[in-house]
Every structure is written in structure tokens, then in C-alpha cells.
Amino acid sequence: MTKLDRRKFITAAGATILTHTLTNSSTANVPATNLKNRVYSSSGNSPEVTTATLGFVPVTSCCPLIIAKAKGFFAQYGMPNVKVMKQPSWAVMRDKLMLGAADDGLDGGHLLFPMIYLMSTGEITYGRKIPMYILARMNVNGQGISLANTYKDLKIGIDSSPLKAAFAKKTQSGETVRCAVPYRRVTGDFFMRWWLAYGGIDPDKDTSIIVIPPPQMVASMRSGSMEAFAVVDPWHHRLIKQKLGYSTVTTGELWNNHPEKGFTVRAQWVDKYPQAAKALLAAVMEAQIWCDKPENKEELFQIVSQREWIGVKSELLRDRLLGKFDYGNGRVVENSPHAIKYWRDSASYPFKSHDLWFLTEDMRWGYRSPDFATKPLIDAVNREDLWREAAKLIGQEAAIPASTSRGIEKFFNGLEFDPENPQAYLRAPKIRIAT
Template sequence: MSVFSNLSRRKFLVTAGASAAGAVLLKGCTSPSPTASSNSPSAAAPSPVAAGDAPETTKAVLGYIPILEAAPLVVAKEKGFFAKYGMADVEVVKQANWAGARDNVVIGTQGGGIDGGQWQMPMPHLISEGVITNGNKVPMAVLMQLNTQGNGIAIAGMHQGKQLGLKINDPEYIKGFQAANGRRFKAAHTFPNVNQDFWIRYWFAAGGVDPDKDIELLAVPSAETVQGMRNGTMDAFSTGDPWPYRIINEKIGFMSALTAEIWPYHPEEYLAMRADWVEANPKATKAIIKAIMEAQQWCDKPENREELATLVAQRQYFNAPKPVVLSPLKGTYEMGDGKATISDVNKSPLYWKDPNGNSISYPYKSHDLWFLTESMRWGFHKNALTDFDAAKKLVDRVNREDLWREAAKEAGFTADIPKETSRGVETFFDGVKFDPENPQAYLDSLKIKAA
């Protein structure tokens, strides 16, 4: 039996308290979305929307960050899947950074922001609780997982030959870096207390390095981090595709590990929307989910990966050279520092199902609980995450896997609906296990932690 209770759903009434000046400023974080490709065969396909079951609105504004986690949003727009399900006016809008996306969802579309979009986890939970929004609680609804994998730990070139691989063979090299070099070993991620922060923390801690005591760990924009790696002031970076390709190709550094090695088929980034929008537009919400489901299935077909790279590389989306996105989509990673090249599509970003037959798209509640448990491990958000009961209740409030199930049934994807809200026991590269039925045992097993 699942650890998660079946809490009754409540209606959310939320107002966004933002000034007009703030709205104008935040609109600068976005760029207009292109229309679906006119030559897309999906765009001309007949709509499966039954008479009398049309979405309450055809419009929604979804934010994204130009990394491969966002590919299903781009594909749903470009291939006409949003239009197919009656959501012809969905905008897919680039965000300048994660802080901009957070601020834009707080003000909502009425203030010139967004209705939802792509998120690192557990940002939707933290926004719901007002933890990262200055106490302004904006209830969110987690609707689906967008992808798995597609991240890694990059190391500056000056550290070649220091045995910084999946396993840190000489943790004393990092711990003693200040004594030998006059500054602490410096590592970065793109936003605090979420996915990329957790990946690099887990890697350091598994290697015997305390990320809170032995190094300097901070949030830095990707471009600044890479420049720091070039000039010798930044040592490590938790990053998503296509940055690993650029770091190797431009001889900035090497990859110590991929997150596909740290935790195969791990939960990565998610689609979440304002709960008030979801409650007001349940049919439109499911239409969006169905469209992205089809996009995820399209993305995972090997014969489509070349076209996928072409679509996302466009100027209005990632504005990147096609090889930069095609290489990781094919599962080809030059690791550098004498490491063997990885050539395995199962280590690439995946979007619909993993090789074990598990759903990637479905938002398992057990994964939400891991993110909140990891938050507790590092002492984050003590007022909001007082214990596991509070964490589970927060998951039940935010995670709308019920809408995913309804959408899958209506779209005919019944064979891919998980039986449980938990994926079961998860195993990491260092042998540590996370059992969602007993998260305390996971915390107790960890040697390095703040909790």
C-alpha cells in the first residue's frame, strides 16, 4: 500500500500580488513563441476532441529553459500536438533563467507572466509553500515528468589527471585544495536546493566530500560558470545538456560523471502549472498533458532524433548549433580526461519509457518524496519540511498524478499507466537505496548530511 494518502482535492483561489512595474520587468525574461510548422503532418491531423468536450480555453503560456529537458514542449508546439487536442493557442516561451520563471509564474499571465511550464524539482512544492517566493504562496500542480537523465558533473581542465570520475578516488585533493592553492574548491549549479544542486551534492558526498564544509558551492548562471572554468576560478559545474558537449568541444574541461551513471533513469524535470489555472481549466489541462505525452513518444523514437535536434536548435528555441544537441540525443558523450567515450542511447535524455518498462512521463509520488527527503538531508526549508508526514502531505497537495492517469486513459495510452504511485526502491551508484516506504532509513544510511 502506498505511503501517500488519497487526500481530497480542494479548489485553489490564488491572487498574484505584483506591481505593474514588476510585470513589465519580468516580461523582459521571455521571448515570443513561434507557430507550429506548417509542413507538420501532425498539425493537419483530425482532432480527437469529442463534441461537447472541448477545452475551456485554447490558450496557455508555458515557460521553458533552453536545455533538452524542454524538448517535449517544443515538439508539442512544432509538430501540432497542442493544436490536435484543441489547444491551438498555447505559447511556449523562453525564460531567461530559473529565477525569472519562478517570478513569472507568481504574477501569472494576468501580470504578463506564465501559467506554468518546465521546472526543476521540487520548485513547484516550494512555490506552493511560499518558500522561494518571499512567503507568497502560489499553489502549483505537478502534472507530469518531462524527461530523465541529460545532466552531468563537469570539471575544469586544470583538474585533469586527479581521478575525478564517477568515484572520487582522492577526496583529500578537493578537501586540501585551499591549503595548496589559496582558495577553496569552487562548484556551482544553476538554482539552489533543486535538481542540479542535488546531483552535485550527491556526487560529492558519495565521494567523501562534504559540500557544505569542504568546498564552496553556489548558484551561478551557466555562462558565468563556464567562463569561470575557462579562467581558472571555477572548478566544477552541475549542468544539463547541451552544456557537456560545449564544455568538452571547446576544451574547457571534462565530464566526471553523467547523472545517468549516478542514478539510472532518475526523475529530472517536470511540467507544473498554477493550481488555480488547473482547477479553472481541467479539460484544457488534460489536453496539454495529452499533447506532451504524444510529443514524448515522438521524441523517444530513434528515427526522430535527427529532426528533434533540428527543431530545438532553431534560433527561437535553443539557438544552438545542431551538433551540440544531436550528440547527447544520440547518447554520445565525449567524457575527456582519458575516459572512454560513452555511446549509449539509454544514457541520453529519455522522455516516455525507460528500458525497464517504467513510465518516464508519469509523475511518481515516490520521486517527489525523494526530492523533499533530500531537502531534509541538507537542512533546507526546515519550517516547511518539519517531518516526513508534512512532506507526504505536501506531495499529495501538489502532485496531480490523477490528471495524468485520466489524460492517458482518454488518449488511449492505457498500456502505459503505472499501477502504483511509487516506482519502488531506488538504487544509486554507491549502493545507497531509497525506499519511499521508509525514507528515514535512507537518511540514516547517509554518512554526510546536515540533518
């Protein structure tokens, strides 16, 4: 693939594209000097198309995708006609990605990163393989686990063990203990399992893990149909404000700087339009940088709170995006190191070791055969090579990691994941036995 050079964007195609971008309302707040330095040329590096249809689910991990559109970063990279469309659930995202934009679906978007693998293998797409690429990680951290107020007196935190007796009592009375996750076989599912298992609660025997779309989590808690949920903000903060429950733990406390959503595009689209794919990626990466700058936070809240985007009041977004965690049980943490990150601490780079962790965790919970060949699939789906090219394109060479592995990962429960020895992690016990 042709190596792009920053100096090549400041030329000819600029005349048409720059005129469009400067008059486009979405770029009204972007300095013209910035636009000038980021317009593609017509010398072979310009996008093959100027449009793509991308989707997102309204949770805070989608912020870079919204900002890439609202602040004109897509237009700056020669793609002024990109559509960014809100979707009601991850299942709808999956279905529309199966269709593709040519059939009224989506070309790509913001997705729970394990879903990208499960679509590529056909495991969640009705047996039909939908080749997908991970182009970037959208964020690290950002999830949490909340409980209904029924259990507030137990003062549950990172240790869920006081719930064991309470859940057993509920079950013995003939009721079902339900814990909600946004989708099966993804980080939220695994984090809920980790947290329950650490307290000696078997998530498969002692509870029923159910799937609820993120925007419906709070309403479902209000109805009394579940005990706990794992999801990304702003839904924890809304739960607390409505006095329906409290947060027990943020997922950064379970695994600091854990991988979260992915920026994904259908492989067929990327292969057909490689320059356009790189333009999309560069725009999203620029937006990730913008989202992490303290001076942009207030504007970020104002933009993403609008109805067409996340659509909740900015005060429900502000605190946790700034690293202030009010758990709703008297515990308040200022400047938490576990706040959501979009660019800092290599948040955007799609480490292959994290994808290996997912496939191994999938095996631990019996979703996948331990004999599954992980490397060919990871190499087919993870396009960190495109991320590296895009990093050079936007002048972020210093952000390129030295390795595709982040190294040994350490978790709250004492387990470690060594990408060089995933079998050791695979053999680790799932349920903590009380002593």
C-alpha cells in the first residue's frame, strides 16, 4: 500500500474539498489552518469515495465517532459525506453490518470488539461469515457494574461475596436472579462473570445472565426485572440519579486500561477502498486525540448530549468522563485513573494480545474449543498495520507501539494473562472457592 506523506495532502484536490469543508456547518469550529494541512491530494492518495455509512450505540465509548463527524474530521480527510447513525442495540448494529450500506445497512462503526471476531467467524451471524477488520480500539476503561438498591445495605464493592447468600435466598423462593450484559461473549459479559465468580457465585448456575440493550438498562432495573447490570456509561450515572441503584465497581478496577470498543469496517469495503478506509481511520484517530484534551471536554459534553447523538443531559456525562466517580453509596472518587480514555496510554492502538485474551477467555467459559487456532484469525481481523500507517499520516509516529503485544496483563482477582503462554490462563479456575 502506498505510504502516505503529510506533505502530499496540501495540494490540488484541496480546491474542491477545502471549499466544501469550509462551508460545511460541521467544521465551523475547526481552524482553516488545520483544514489546509489535512486535505487529501489528487495524486493517488485521495479517497476513492467521499462517503461511508457508520453506526454507533449511544454509550460514551462512541464519542470519537461522533466528534469525527461533528467537528469535521471526516471532511478534513476528504470524506465530507460520511454518515454517522445512531442504532438502538448491538444486535441491530450486527444486523446492519451484515447487510452493508449498499443494502440499507452499515459499512462500519463502533462495536464491542469481540463481536468483530464473532461476525468474522459467522458465530453470531447465523452461520454466515462476515469478514470484518478492526482498524482501531475506540477506548479503554469506561464500563462498570451496578446493583439494584435492594442490595444497598450490603455495601457491595469489588468483592461480590455478600451477594451469594442474598441471591441464594431469592432463588430458593422461586425467583430468578438476573444480571444483565449488553451482549454475550463480550467484555461486559466476561466482567460480570469475573465479578460474580470472585464472590463464589457461579454465573451459570446461581444467576441468569441476560442481554439488555444499553439504553434499556435503567428502565429494566426500575421494573425490578434484574439485580445487576454491566454496561458503559452514562447509564450508571442515570441509575444513581434516579435513585434506583448504585455502582459497585468500575471495570478499570477489574482490569486497568482494559480494551473496550473497536472501530470496525467491513473487510470488503476496506479492500475495495483502501485510501478511503485510511481516511476514515485518520479522522477517528484525530477525534480520539481531540476527545482526550482537557480543554475540549466542555464542548464534548455539549455535542454528544444532543438528541441525534447520545441524547442525555450533559450533567449525566460530565463527571465520569472527567474521572469523577460517584458510586451512589457514599463513595466518591476524584481523578480516578480508571476513567475512560480514547487516546492516552495507547488507548487507540489495537493490540493483538488483547484479541488473543478475548479468544482465550471465550475458551475459559466454554464458548470456544481450546484447540481453536487463534493466530490466523487475529491476523485476518486485526489491521494494526493500517493503524500504524494512519498514525504516520496524522503525525503521530511517536504513538506507534514497539510491539503488537502489550505484555502481561494483571487482573483484580490475582490472575495474569501472558500472551506468550495463554494456556496457563486458560487452565486457571473460574469460580473462587470460599475458604
